[in-house]
Amino acid sequence: MMRMLRSLQAAAGLALAILAAPGFPQVSAPAYPGKPVRIIVPNAPSGLADICARLVAAKLGEALGQQFLVENRPGAGGTLGTAAAVKAAPDGYTLLAVFDSHATNPHLFGNLPYDTLADLSPISLLVRGPLVLVVRPGLGVASVGDFVRLAKSRPGAINFAVVGPGSPARLLMELFKLEAGIDVTMVSYKGAGLALGDLVGGEVDAMFATVPSVSSHLKAGRLRALAITSARRSAILPGVAALSETYAGFVSEAWVGLLAPAKTPPEIVARLNAEVAKILDLPDVKARFADQGLETAGGTPAQLDRWIRAELERWGKVIREQKITLE
Structure with a gap:
């Protein structure tokens, strides 16, 4: 039995030595990515x-x-x-x-x-x-000041689209409401595309959106930009005021x-x-x-x-x- 064990150990050692030899092809992990x-x-x-x-x-x-x-x-x-x-x-x-x-x-x-x-x-x-505050043109406002005055004159009447119940855009609007002293009605959507579709279609009145999601609508005149949430005006929307110009520190x-x-x-x-x-x-x-x-x-x-x-x-x-x- 001891002779058999020594033979097996010797064979195993020889196999390991062969595998480790420089000229022996090594098995490596498959290259990443090997599939979609x-x-x-x-x-x-x-x-x-x-x-x-x-x-x-x-x-x-x-x-x-x-x-x-x-x-x-x-x-x-x-x-x-x-x-x-x-x-x-x-x-x-x-x-x-x-x-x-x-x-x-x-x-x-x-x-x-x-x-x-x-x-x-x-x-x-x-x-x-940054995010941009956009409205449907039919709302009849051309600036943040106009928007705030309208909201104050009609508490709860402006329907504001938000993507997801806890999105930063929703939280940003909550802060804006407090800062401006206004009341709007939040309408929650599962995605930006759905919210924008309703905004362009006139089902809701306003929303905070990313620039890429609304750029084509702005160029076509289907939406109007009132303010941007960067610290200063953006080169891509030079004519749009920074919200921080009216409300100091309002940056997101x-x-x-x-x-x-x-x-x-x-x-x-x-x-x-x-x-x-x-x-x-x-x-x-x-x-x-x-x-x-x-x-x-x-x-x-x-x-x-x-x-x-x-x-x-x-x-x-x-x-x-x-x-x-x-x-």
Whole structure:
């Protein structure tokens, strides 16, 4: 028996030596990506995250020779799609394009089925940009002052579209109501496309929207821009006043970030971060986003982590101080 064991051990040692020999072909992990990758967007088509994810997905596909497919999973302010991404295998084949409500949901929804920080691995911040206050032309207002005067003369009569019950645009409007001393009726939608459709159709009167989602409507005269939420006037909308010109410190930005399920291999996260950085530095990509009032961001996974933590703290303070709820 001892002789047999020694023989087996010797054979095993010989096999390992052969496998480790320089000339012996080594078996390596399959190259990433070896199959299509899905990017979950937790809101409806036509929103900022959707627009951004589709452009980045197309460029990633070109760079890595594999399809990157956008999958819209709207609902519950983005929490349904986020939960689906969190449950996916952490193998790099499911990614998540989050937007600004990612930082407000933990403060508004009780018992989220995921931990906003612990259950996701940051890859890169993609874009950032201001919101714009737009109205239907038939409302008969041409400035923020006109809007406020109309709202004060008709309390609750103006219907204001918001995307998701806890979106930053909704919270921004709550702050605007307090600052301006007005009362409007909130009308909640699952996606920006649906809200914009009703705004253009005259079913609602106004909304805070991202510049890319309304730019074509502004050019065609279907909507009118009253103010922008950047610290100063935007080069893309030079004739539109900054809201901070009337209400000091009233500044807010929309943003989109790319994440993966927690425990995704760090080498895959690093590979995706590097490719996204190259994409965001392409002149045509910069130009396409700049034309829509957006700034390409980029940065390291650690920088995105710090950004999300700062947004969580910022909006948490606003929600607590203003006692904002989903009701």
